[in-house]
Amino acid sequence: MRILLVEDDELLADGIKTSLSLKSNAVDWVESGEAALHAVQVSMFDIIILDLGLPGIDGLTVLRKLRSDGNQTPVLILSARDQIQDRVKGLDSGADDYLLKPFDVSELQARLRALTRRSSGHRHPDININDIRILPSSYQVFKGDDEIKLSRREYAILHELASHRGRVLSREQLEDLIYGWSDEVSSNTMEVHIHNLRKKLGSQLIKTVRGLGYTIEFSA
Template structure:
């Protein structure tokens, strides 16, 4: 799950990025509002962690511009501003959650998972499609009642396919959601991971739509 961290404090930003990566997120990090707007326009993120006290364009203006541009990316405000008026303004301005610093990294990870679930209309903590069950919190997968061992990228890819079950996702979309800045991406990386998932599950779980991309059919 690829997310964007917008935080100007170098120590905190580095800590958030490292902590969330340890918990299975692919986290990019920028330090100002202009960079945040550019990143959200050009990349595909499951969610954004947004500080309010940013240099140049502040966090509230970033949020306002994102919503004015019809960006639906879930936004979690992470700030030291604890006044009730600030919280109301943030949530009414389009934020999906408002969290005060300092925050426990496990709580932040859980809140991000919840934001992504809600953004995809999922109420349950587990993602289910027929006999396939994926739990983002425990990083586990079961198929037909049996545990399935997956590598980190395989898990991330399966997560994206489950979130998009019933829709065709292109290779470019999947690459954008799985790989952050600085990651080396082989030209056939998605195809290789798809092959491994089919072998560990079964071929029909993921279908190839020739010339378009990949589809996980919704189970009845």
């Protein structure tokens, strides 16, 4: 998934970005509320991780602005503000979850997975596509009883297509969801990854909708 991290603590942000990037995520980091509001105008994100104590425009103002503009991207607040009224204010302002600092990265990852399931309409922690089973908690993919080894990018593409059930995603949308600002993408990279996924998981899994993009058809 593609994540926007809004955090002004450079050391903390670097640690979060590193740990999440190792788990097939594309993480873009900004340090201010102004930069966050600009980022959501130019890029698509699956989730926003938002600190409250930002310089300039604070996190709550950013959150309220996002919601008033109709942006429904799930937002997880990270904050050292541990009073009940702070958590209530954050959730009532439109946040989907609230995690107190300090925190364990494994809990952050689990909360992000839960938000992804909720936003995509999946209640079960695993995603089943015909005879394919995706386990987001361990980043594993099975075809029947056999585990299929996918590259980080292949897994990210499969997960995005599976999470956007019933939607056709264009090549540009997929690239926007799995690559960060610092990633270099060649013109045929997406086609190569799709080819490899079909080779590993079956040629009929990912459908090409001519002139529009790619989709996965669920029969179960």
